[in-house]
Amino acid sequence: EVQLVxxxxxxxxxxxxxxxxxxxxxxxxxxxxxTWVRQAPGKGLEWVSAVYDDGSTYYAESVKGRxxxxxxxxxxxxxxLMNSLRPDDTxxxxxxxxxxxxxxxxWGQGILVTVSx
Amino acid sequence: SYVLTQAPSVSVAPGxxxxxxxxxxxxxxxxxxxxxxKPGQAPVPVIxxxxxxxxxxxxxxxxxxxxxTATLTISRVEAGDEAEYYCQVWDRNSDHPYVFGTGTKxxxx
Numbered sequence: 001e002v003q004l005v006x007x008x009x010x011x012x013x014x015x016x017x018x019x020x021x022x023x024x025x026x027x028x029x030x031x032x033x034x035t036w037v038r039q040a041p042g043k044g045l046e047w048v049s050a051v052y053d054d055g056s057t058y059y060a061e062s063v064k065g066r067x068x069x070x071x072x073x074x075x076x077x078x079x080x081l082m083n084s085l086r087p088d089d090t091x092x093x094x095x096x097x098x099x100x101x102x103x104x105x106x107w108g109q110g111i112l113v114t115v116s117x
Numbered sequence: 118s119y120v121l122t123q124a125p126s127v128s129v130a131p132g133x134x135x136x137x138x139x140x141x142x143x144x145x146x147x148x149x150x151x152x153x154x155k156p157g158q159a160p161v162p163v164i165x166x167x168x169x170x171x172x173x174x175x176x177x178x179x180x181x182x183x184x185x186t187a188t189l190t191i192s193r194v195e196a197g198d199e200a201e202y203y204c205q206v207w208d209r210n211s212d213h214p215y216v217f218g219t220g221t222k223x224x225x226x
Binding site: 035037044045046047050058059060061094098099101102103104105107108109110 | 118148150152154159160161162165166171201203205207212213214215216217218219220
């Protein structure tokens with residue numbers, strides 16, 4: 001059974017940094033496309049970032065230059081380092097596996113990040 | 118970047134059919150995926166590749182895709198189908214390849 005468990009969220013002031021973790025079980029992050037998707041309060045889903053099996057990374061325009069996605073294949077864990085956080089980064093952040101067809105078939109339960117002074 | 122447009126809301130009586138559309142330029146040339154999200158829960162996939170149902174999704178859920186519109190159809194709607202529904206595509210030509218629709222809230226009357 002595949003499980004994705006996010007951690008590292010919380011309350012942070014604008015301009016601060018936070019690192020989210022996504023611990024995977026039942027799949028190897030080394031051979032999968034792993035992504036982060038977020039949802040601001042009362043808003044829709046927004047794709048944030050992805051790391052592919054070959055190590056290539058992709059970012060939404062809204063976070064490019066501020067967020068960094070990485071992975072530790074020995075721990076089957078994916079990270080999202082979020083720098084220069086802004087109030088509009090406040091959201092629930094989901095870790096999700098993008099299957100070969102680039103659809104999201106496994107999701108974590110989500111972790112809340114609140115950016116506020 | 119690629120844009121997917123959905124109507125904000127759809128209302129349907131129990132037992133009737135709900136149609137949720139997702140508009141995008143030449144979306145018929147892409148594979149469209151659909152997700153159901155209930156309050157406080159993570160999204161759940163209900164349709165992959167335009168019309169394939171993941172394991173465990175009732176046959177009442179179906180999909181189609183042609184031209185500039187993809188459609189998720191829920192037949193014999195039940196109270197438990199009340200949720201937000203999102204379409205999603207992968208835009209291979211973009212540096213921001215994953216695109217979600219704006220979401221449609223389905224209300225069961």
